[in-house]
Structure formats: C-alpha cells, structure tokens
Amino acid sequence: MSFTQDLRKEAEPLFEKIYYHPFIQELKDETLSKEALIHYVKQDYEYLNAMIQTRALTMAKCSSRKEMALLNEGISFILNDESHPHHNFCDVAGVGYEELHGESLAPAAHHYSQLMLQTAASGTLGEALAVALPCPWVYLDIGKRLYEEIQGNKRHIFYPWISFYGAQEEPRINKTLEWLDKIAEQSTAKECESMRKLFMTGCRMEYMFFDMAYTQQKWPV
Ligand SMILES: Cc1ncc(CN)c(N)n1
Numbered sequence: 217m218s219f220t221q222d223l224r225k226e227a228e229p230l231f232e233k234i235y236y237h238p239f240i241q242e243l244k245d246e247t248l249s250k251e252a253l254i255h256y257v258k259q260d261y262e263y264l265n266a267m268i269q270t271r272a273l274t275m276a277k278c279s280s281r282k283e284m285a286l287l288n289e290g291i292s293f294i295l296n297d298e299s300h301p302h303h304n305f306c307d308v309a310g311v312g313y314e315e316l317h318g319e320s321l322a323p324a325a326h327h328y329s330q331l332m333l334q335t336a337a338s339g340t341l342g343e344a345l346a347v348a349l350p351c352p353w354v355y356l357d358i359g360k361r362l363y364e365e366i367q368g369n370k371r372h373i374f375y376p377w378i379s380f381y382g383a384q385e386e387p388r389i390n391k392t393l394e395w396l397d398k399i400a401e402q403s404t405a406k407e408c409e410s411m412r413k414l415f416m417t418g419c420r421m422e423y424m425f426f427d428m429a430y431t432q433q434k435w436p437v
Pocket residue numbers: 260263264350351352355422425
C-alpha cells in the first residue's frame with residue numbers, strides 16, 4: 217500500500233463522520249438553513265484566500281516547473297472556478313455573494329487557516345502538501361457520494377454544488393497523491409509521521425469547518 221493509500225485508510229472513519237455531519241445530510245435533503253449557508257460562504261471565502269496563500273508558499277519550496285504548474289492550477293481553480301459553488305449557496309439563501317466578503321475568521325476556520333499557512337511557511341514540502349490534501353480530497357468524496365445519492369438530479373437545489381465537487385478536482389488530486397507518495401518514499405519514518413499527523417489534523421479540521429458553519433460558531437467574547 218502506498219503512503220497516501222495508508223492515509224486514506226486511516227482517515228476512513230473521519231471521512232464517514234464528515235459525510236454524516238448534519239450540514240452534509242441536510243444539504244442532501246435540501247433542508248439546510250439559510251443561516252448555515254451564509255455562515256459557510258462567509259467563512260469559506262476567507263478560508264480559500266488562506267488556501268491560495270498556502271499554495272503560493274508551497275510553490276516556493278518546489279524544484280521543478282511541473283510541480284509549480286500543479287500548485288498554480290490549484291490556485292487558478294480557487295480564483296476562477298470555486299466561486300460557482302458559493303454562488304449556488306448564495307442563490308438558495310437569497311443573498312448577494314459580494315455582501316458576504318470580508319468577514320473575520322471564526323475559531324475553527326481561523327485554526328485551520330493558521331495551521332495551513334504556518335505549515336507551508338515553516339514546514340517541509342511534504343508537510344505543506346499533506347496538510348492541504350484533505351481540502352480537495354474530502355470534498356471529492358462528499359461530492360461523489362452526494363451525486364450518487366441524488367442520482368444526478370439536476371432539479372436538486374444544491375445540484376451545482378454537488379456536481380462541482382463530485383468531478384472537478386479529481387485529476388489534480390491524483391497527481392498530488394503521486395507526488396506525495398514519491399516524497400514519502402524519500403523521507404525518513406519521522407518525516408512521514410509528521411506528514412501523517414498533519415493530514416489527519418487537516419481531516420479533523422474539515423469536520424470542524426462544517427460544524428462551525430452548521431452551529432454558526434463565533435468567538436464568544
Ligand atoms: C474548508 C474547505 N475545505 C475544502 C474545500 C474544497 N476546496 C473548501 N471549499 N472549503
């Protein structure tokens with residue numbers, strides 16, 4: 217089993233917990249509250265800014281144009297495409313997208329963003345890739361499963377969100393998995409352990425992010 221296959225196996229219970237979080241289940245049932253949708257978009261817009269910066273910091277650690285191009289694709293995806301699922305949520309909630317920009321980060325989104333940025337700034341290339349891997353990987357899993365469950369129903373109110381994440385990022389994720397496997401092959405057991413821990417924490421933060429949106433988590437003081 218490759219390093220990333222091991223990661224995916226270890227994270228299986230977390231992927232399950234995320235999929236069965238009420239945010240995702242109510243999204244599937246088209247009953248998710250307007251407040252949760254709005255809180256999610258506000259926080260995710262800022263989180264994705266941090267992800268762009270994370271990718272840029274990671275790029276500074278690359279040694280080839282091929283590696284840089286892959287990270288660049290990830291940045292372009294966020295800048296040019298990832299507003300589509302946000303627009304879907306805004307349309308359902310009946311709010312304008314631009315109205316939701318500029319929010320300060322709630323505790324879970326703050327912690328997740330800082331973890332990625334700090335790892336990308338001061339960690340190794342492998343650590344930077346590992347901490348940012350749950351972001352596309354978890355959403356691909358959710359999108360595929362939801363797409364199957366709604367049987368590709370285009371009239372589902374969240375069809376644009378579901379179909380977007382069910383397909384778009386797969387080729388790039390596969391390239392990243394191969395890349396991380398190569399890095400792991402050349403790393404010590406201690407370095408692999410650090411990548412593993414960061415990946416698992418990233419998965420936990422994906423759960424926390426949906427929970428934050430669902431409960432509309434804010435700083436209590
Ligand atoms: C928190 C979070 N994680 C992942 C994704 C999917 N790129 C996202 N939009 N937001």
